[in-house]
Amino acid sequence: MTARFLSLLIAIVMLSADPLWAQPVEPTPVGTTPHPSNTISGNCAFDPIHERQLREPAFATQQELVERKLYEQVREIARVRKRSRSTAAAVQEILTIPVVIHVLHRSSEPNPGDGISNPKDEQILAGLSHLNQAFRNSGNFQASGHNDHPAVQSVDVGIEFCLAQTDIYGQPTTGILRYESDEYSELNADLEDPEMQQWTDMQDGQAFPVTHYAHVWLVSKICRGTGTAQDPVNCNNGGYAYYPATYQQVHNGVVSLSYLWGTSEMGSKNHIHEFGHYLGLYHTFQGGCPNGDCLLNGDRVCDTPPDSRTSFGACGEPDNSCFTDADDTSANNPFQTDQDDLYENYMDYTSNTCQNTFTQGQADRMRSALTEVRSQLLTSPGCQADGVTSPNPNGSDPGGCTEEELMLMDQEIMSGVYENAETIFASGSVTTGGQVVLHASQGISFLPGFSAGKGSSMIASLQNCSAGSNATTTGQDEAGYAARTLTDQQLAPAPEHAPVDLQIAPNPVVQESTVRYYLPESAEIVSLSLLDVNGREMRRLDQPGQHTGGWQESKLSAQGLPAGMYFVMLRVDAELVSRQVMVVR
Missing domain, CATH: 3.40.390.10 (Collagenase (Catalytic Domain))
Structure with missing residues (x-):
């Protein structure tokens, strides 16, 4: 798995x-x-x-x-x-x-x-x-522009x-x-x-x-x-x-x-x-004249001469705002003498007539x-006609299901298309503004802990792996879930007997994070604690007591904590769940 x-x-x-x-x-x-x-x-x-x-x-x-x-x-x-020993690289492939x-x-x-x-x-x-x-x-x-230097x-x-x-x-x-x-x-x-x-x-x-x-x-x-x-x-x-x-x-x-x-x-x-x-690309005048390292200074491109301003003169007229062209003495810098500004560059500001x-x-x-x-973008089906199937982030054969189960658990779910599995289980978090597409042949389950950042979107559909990604389910699937847009921290329904779950966001913690934990039914919380890497309890995040089932919240403040790795430990009756958390300064 x-x-x-x-x-x-x-x-x-x-x-x-x-x-x-x-x-x-x-x-x-x-x-x-x-x-x-x-x-x-x-x-x-x-x-x-x-x-x-x-x-x-x-x-x-x-x-x-x-x-x-x-x-x-x-x-x-x-x-x-x-x-x-080539002054210009031939393009090996058209992208x-x-x-x-x-x-x-x-x-x-x-x-x-x-x-x-x-x-x-x-x-x-x-x-x-x-x-x-x-x-x-x-x-x-x-x-090309008015400067005849080979590099420009x-x-x-x-x-x-x-x-x-x-x-x-x-x-x-x-x-x-x-x-x-x-x-x-x-x-x-x-x-x-x-x-x-x-x-x-x-x-x-x-x-x-x-x-x-x-x-x-x-x-x-x-x-x-x-x-x-x-x-x-x-x-x-x-x-x-x-x-x-x-x-x-x-x-x-x-x-x-x-x-x-x-x-x-x-x-x-x-x-x-x-x-x-x-x-x-940055503007050619990004960062002005400093040129000690042409791959780090200015626009981070060595063959655009240092430039500190826009150019409003007539096309072909000389214009020079910097005299640091030769400051970088490394082999990366093609200039040993001062050069005019390359205002004909598409990334400068000049008359559009001059740009080339x-x-x-x-x-x-x-x-x-x-x-x-x-x-x-280079593996996208977009430029191909006749119903080419969508790209597969797993790198596996899209002709059939190559995984019994695809697990997106306790992690940040990055934008992309997830497919070629019989069943997908998701309890991670979709990044803020992210776009996620899930395709599975048998079922897609959203477990406790599944969440989405503000403005995120997600499509889930059931289809045969051999069919590729040629259709999407607009109604509910067999598990009772439908394609939807997720906003803020909207959670998918949990199964009837969902396990205890624990999540922390944001993580790493700079000032304060929210600790959210899911209880499948009323349970006595033995403890919710923050531990250091040696297992020492640094602070209690909640007090023992009776809680109703569902999602609960507690705040984790980084105030007074040295930077480093910690663990949030949730003990519910005989069950123990922990998550790593990083405090940064």
Whole structure:
């Protein structure tokens, strides 16, 4: 009996909009000539959100885990390249990402083409074509900047994007999903994200997990601010994206203005920029001029010269904001002399007309983020037609049940598809905002201790293993459970004679955690105690007494406890249950 679960790096980074300068205007539809005054605009949502999140210790730790992984991977790529004495790495494999486009349009524009909030399919396909050309350095996007240094030339990233043809259940899809919503079409990213993405996820029947599909939400307006005098609402935003480390979160993807997507090559540079963030790139001016280690300083890419500001000059004009290009004396740094800022880079802020470059170092970082963090996108059935079955996180043969029982017990249940078992037992916790799909041939049981974080979603269905994931049960299954959305800490019903159960959240404990324990019937609690690793009782968490059956709660305060590992011990009559808990500072 084997416990299997997806274990992938997680973190949240909400990233930014493209360099856009004037006030927004509604552009001319695809296929017509834009007016010369029809400029594109928007402000960046990256800095304030990213800085706010970095003040959260858990987020900062998770983000750094991904950065360490990317650092090691990119450094190894550079080492291999140096050994082969090649100045540029040939793309060995084209990596393809399935994309789902969500169009949230105004009620006054119900049909595609009625207005800017509801673009036609042709415009959406044009935006996808522009994205592919930029990442493959082809077509009208094949160019380089004014600097002729070999290291700053534009390269073929070797990443392509397809419009999804198949959902996670193997059912066909157009990949373009439309919703009428006046509220979310004019999105306030500070107040309605991730609510908007959770809503579209439910509208779609949770058929497109963010782990397996890149999501794009097209809206007519992107605002920020809570509306107070100190935080007024500002709607001059072009888009934003979420960083790879939180790829399992339901809101992870790209949000863009619908009237920029595909209306012109210039307009599409908005979402080209955002997909750079989605695949792990910072702005080229991130962190300013320090360059002691080009893989750690600035934008963490060695072949984008140090840069401390945006560039507003004419295309081709020299501009240099830093003189630290040669400070890193390691072999990773391609610059021995000072270089102009690479304002033609898609990740800088300049006139969209100038933008034309992803460097080899950026390509290495994006491909590493895709293969090391967002790797489930590469096993997704999304780009395949004709009802291809969903990916199997267990790595086993989807043609038949390879496990009698799949146990998701006493652990964090990560987003993903769990299948190829006759029976699934779940008593773990679905991560906040996570998406979980369970498929079993005989039964799915939710035991005491099963819980879900706020905004989480879960689908459970009974089907033959040999059928793949081509259907989902909308009613109740044989065990009495139905597909459902779980919010906050909603628990599934417990079996009639459920065992004693004990859970602690959050764990590790920084300040305080809640200890929840399940009693199958009235029982006398002998003790609920916190023990150290030597078995010494550090404190009592509850007093003995008579309790009714069901879930009970007690608080665990970390005040006065040294950092380290402890055990919470629950003794109920003759039964003993314990859980590890970590106190951190």
